[in-house]
Amino acid sequence: MSTSDETTTSNGNGDGELYGLLAEFDTPGELVTAARKVHDAGYTEFDCFSPFPVHGIDTAMGVKRTILPLVIFGGGFVGALSGLALQYYCNAFAWTWNISGKPTWSIPANIPIAYELAILLAVLTSFFGMWAANKLPQVWHPFFRLERFGRVTDDGFFLGIQAGDQRFDADKTKQLLVDAGAIAVDPCYLEADPVRKQMPKWITGFIVASTAFALIPFAIAAKARNSHSSEPHIHIFPDMDFQPKYKSDTAMDMFSDDRANRGEIAGTVARGWLEEDDTFYRGLDNGAWTTGFPKQYPDGTPFVVDDKLLKRGQQRFNIYCTPCHGYDGHGQGMVPTRVAAGGGNWQARNLVEPQSVVVTMPNGQLFNTISNGFNTMLGYAAQIPHADRWAIVAYVRALQRAQNATLDDVPADKRSAIQ
Amino acid sequence: MSTAAAEHPHEPGKAREAFRAITRDVSWVAEAPKPHKLWLVALAISVLAFGWGIYSIYILVTRGIGVWGNSNTVAWAWDITNFVWWIGIGHAGTLISAVLYLTRQTWRVSINRAAEAMTIFAVMAAGLFPLLHTGRPWFAWWMIPLPNDMGSIWPQFRSPLMWDVFAVTTYLTTSVLFWYMGLVPDLATFRDRCAAQGKTVKAIIYGVLSLGWRGSARHWHRYERAYLILAGLATPLVFSVHSVVSFDFATSQLPGWHTTIFPPYFVAGAIYSGFAMVMTLLIPLRYLFNLQHIIKQEHIRAMCRVMMGTGMMVTFAYFTEFFIAWYSGNPFEQFTFLNRCFGPFWWVWWFMMFWGNACVPQFFWSKWIKNNNVVIWILCIFVNIGMWGERFAIIGVSLSRSFLPSNWSYYSPTRYDVGVFVGTIGMFLMLFLLFFRYAPVIAMSEVKGASPEAHAGGPSIGGHH
Numbered sequence: 001m002s003t004s005d006e007t008t009t010s011n012g013n014g015d016g017e018l019y020g021l022l023a024e025f026d027t028p029g030e031l032v033t034a035a036r037k038v039h040d041a042g043y044t045e046f047d048c049f050s051p052f053p054v055h056g057i058d059t060a061m062g063v064k065r066t067i068l069p070l071v072i073f074g075g076g077f078v079g080a081l082s083g084l085a086l087q088y089y090c091n092a093f094a095w096t097w098n099i100s101g102k103p104t105w106s107i108p109a110n111i112p113i114a115y116e117l118a119i120l121l122a123v124l125t126s127f128f129g130m131w132a133a134n135k136l137p138q139v140w141h142p143f144f145r146l147e148r149f150g151r152v153t154d155d156g157f158f159l160g161i162q163a164g165d166q167r168f169d170a171d172k173t174k175q176l177l178v179d180a181g182a183i184a185v186d187p188c189y190l191e192a193d194p195v196r197k198q199m200p201k202w203i204t205g206f207i208v209a210s211t212a213f214a215l216i217p218f219a220i221a222a223k224a225r226n227s228h229s230s231e232p233h234i235h236i237f238p239d240m241d242f243q244p245k246y247k248s249d250t251a252m253d254m255f256s257d258d259r260a261n262r263g264e265i266a267g268t269v270a271r272g273w274l275e276e277d278d279t280f281y282r283g284l285d286n287g288a289w290t291t292g293f294p295k296q297y298p299d300g301t302p303f304v305v306d307d308k309l310l311k312r313g314q315q316r317f318n319i320y321c322t323p324c325h326g327y328d329g330h331g332q333g334m335v336p337t338r339v340a341a342g343g344g345n346w347q348a349r350n351l352v353e354p355q356s357v358v359v360t361m362p363n364g365q366l367f368n369t370i371s372n373g374f375n376t377m378l379g380y381a382a383q384i385p386h387a388d389r390w391a392i393v394a395y396v397r398a399l400q401r402a403q404n405a406t407l408d409d410v411p412a413d414k415r416s417a418i419q
Numbered sequence: 420m421s422t423a424a425a426e427h428p429h430e431p432g433k434a435r436e437a438f439r440a441i442t443r444d445v446s447w448v449a450e451a452p453k454p455h456k457l458w459l460v461a462l463a464i465s466v467l468a469f470g471w472g473i474y475s476i477y478i479l480v481t482r483g484i485g486v487w488g489n490s491n492t493v494a495w496a497w498d499i500t501n502f503v504w505w506i507g508i509g510h511a512g513t514l515i516s517a518v519l520y521l522t523r524q525t526w527r528v529s530i531n532r533a534a535e536a537m538t539i540f541a542v543m544a545a546g547l548f549p550l551l552h553t554g555r556p557w558f559a560w561w562m563i564p565l566p567n568d569m570g571s572i573w574p575q576f577r578s579p580l581m582w583d584v585f586a587v588t589t590y591l592t593t594s595v596l597f598w599y600m601g602l603v604p605d606l607a608t609f610r611d612r613c614a615a616q617g618k619t620v621k622a623i624i625y626g627v628l629s630l631g632w633r634g635s636a637r638h639w640h641r642y643e644r645a646y647l648i649l650a651g652l653a654t655p656l657v658f659s660v661h662s663v664v665s666f667d668f669a670t671s672q673l674p675g676w677h678t679t680i681f682p683p684y685f686v687a688g689a690i691y692s693g694f695a696m697v698m699t700l701l702i703p704l705r706y707l708f709n710l711q712h713i714i715k716q717e718h719i720r721a722m723c724r725v726m727m728g729t730g731m732m733v734t735f736a737y738f739t740e741f742f743i744a745w746y747s748g749n750p751f752e753q754f755t756f757l758n759r760c761f762g763p764f765w766w767v768w769w770f771m772m773f774w775g776n777a778c779v780p781q782f783f784w785s786k787w788i789k790n791n792n793v794v795i796w797i798l799c800i801f802v803n804i805g806m807w808g809e810r811f812a813i814i815g816v817s818l819s820r821s822f823l824p825s826n827w828s829y830y831s832p833t834r835y836d837v838g839v840f841v842g843t844i845g846m847f848l849m850l851f852l853l854f855f856r857y858a859p860v861i862a863m864s865e866v867k868g869a870s871p872e873a874h875a876g877g878p879s880i881g882g883h884h
Contacts, residue, residue: 027876048636052868090573130645137630
């Protein structure tokens, strides 16, 4: 470092060209008076500095009213509009979700968010707009070199005139300030050494390095969006998505058959699955089709063919059997009807005509047909429980009798009514 | 080299002495080499409470909100009660900094900085509760309208719960920016003091934070404009936030919630409880840090009067609720209010709401009480409890006795309810105590600007607006 540096550091000043003059005043009132004098003398490149906003200094200095309020109004307006647009896009356009039949776009319900966003954008505009208009942050300023200027945030009132002003003249300007009541006037010099004018290299390096580091996450995200990976997602909160368990029919190398499922153990029957009553479960009586009905239900209730059973059988028959066999059992259900309408010919079994095999078939075989199917008919074991199958058997018998009834079947006292 | 100073020797006047005294007394709080012992004790207690809160939150997040006392009937319980209570406390800070600024109440300058800090910490504590209440806080980003790969699913903006999200985040953002903007000139004061005292590291930190503020009149001009506008924006904001919070309840069908009086009723209660919290914090701290001559007794008295006014508004709202319940002829509505006074939570109504919010403000008629800080502090504690009780009575008690008696149930908190609540109190106090030690606790530039010396030295000053 040169000797001139040592002298400059002693009074906190540079050794280069003159930046300006800084005058100190005792009271805010004297600062305002001085500001008016300087302004009236025609100076433009000057500024006042004070620990708090001094009243009346704006007019004294001839500071124009800032246009900041207009900009802020614009910010708020954009906020309100974008709030409405956001809600319209989300709820009335991109995702029209019906909530209690309410309109997807209803201004009263959309006002609060538009209102909050208007305030938010106006606030952001006023905060950042104010700093931008003031050209802050700017941590460096020539006046900061003057020790005296450190009191500007405490009790000091200053007026600085820049040497760049058209009317600036080192002696005359100084005299003007002294006449205006300055208690001190200091010249402020810039640095002559170009190296010292620049930002230190390590600060530049720090800014470049931290910016580069800050970009790394974005680079990783950009890479991830544009490439494929065979690795599963990282689940920070797995939410029981992955559990240490085996699902049905998956592979597992612990057992010799490599299956996670364990079959039944030979010779065992699960509780409730014994089905030892041959008649009830299979329609057999000593190895042959039973001609009667089971004696009891598995829970021990006696099996009684009564009105209740027939009603139940009718209801189940109407659900499961009528599509093919028809309500009357003649095989004229909706399926054959539609086949015929399409020009085809397919008949379901007629359950009730006297020649039908079904009429002569033992109850057990009829039960077995319902359970396991016959020819093109599929078994209904999966849909209809055993007891209901027996109810259907009883109802089919009732249908057969009804469809082939003779006058002798009608009670004697009712015969005259239908003859 | 300066020569003018030698040519014009001038003793600094009285005005500068007054400004220096303000700088010195406020900076002393942060510059004192050792903090007060009571400050350390308070900090230790609040850190412990905060630690308990973190533990409770850890258990809550890892096990789910089943560890809370919330049930199918009382689905909103302490969590939402605490949310509303904290948000309300925050409102006093904005009221002091914004509304009193617009109404030119210069006494606000001694307390606005601390009140704004209180607002920010209270809103932080408040925001935690709905987040935890969701059960899976890591999905909280679903409330932000972000493009997503879930089939373009968007938030439901017609719901008061979404309004809440926007109102509270806007409120937090505005409070932080407003607070920080006010801090900048004072941070510059700290920067220059640290630089003068040779504390380089501190000076650099304060220097970066103060953005190179140099007190330029051209800067002050825009700064004051922006500050005025921010105050103007914060005022409707503060009223809208608690109104939106009250919509969470008022737009539902539940007796005790479904009432149009809620927005003003909630805002008045918010300001009432917020002022109580400001006094709870500042009455001891102004003694601890020798700030009695800046936070003067007349400022405490003014806050007492605000509490008296807002407290009576709250009392009037209670009266209106009861009157409307009777006048409406709606048996469910009538039952709700009888249940509030004489139901299983009768003590919440009598000891918290009636005593804390209807009786306590009447004490402030007394001049003796307004000058007796111990009594004021105790009364403020009652108000804090009372306003919490009011929020619980509205939320929890109404839910526990809804339309169907088969729905009814009692609510009792678990240790995790208590833990999270105490934890937020700990966090709030911890942040506030740290703030009080390391930041400019009083808006020095504003106090200077509001002092009589600000007009010293010029006959021209009086003539300007």
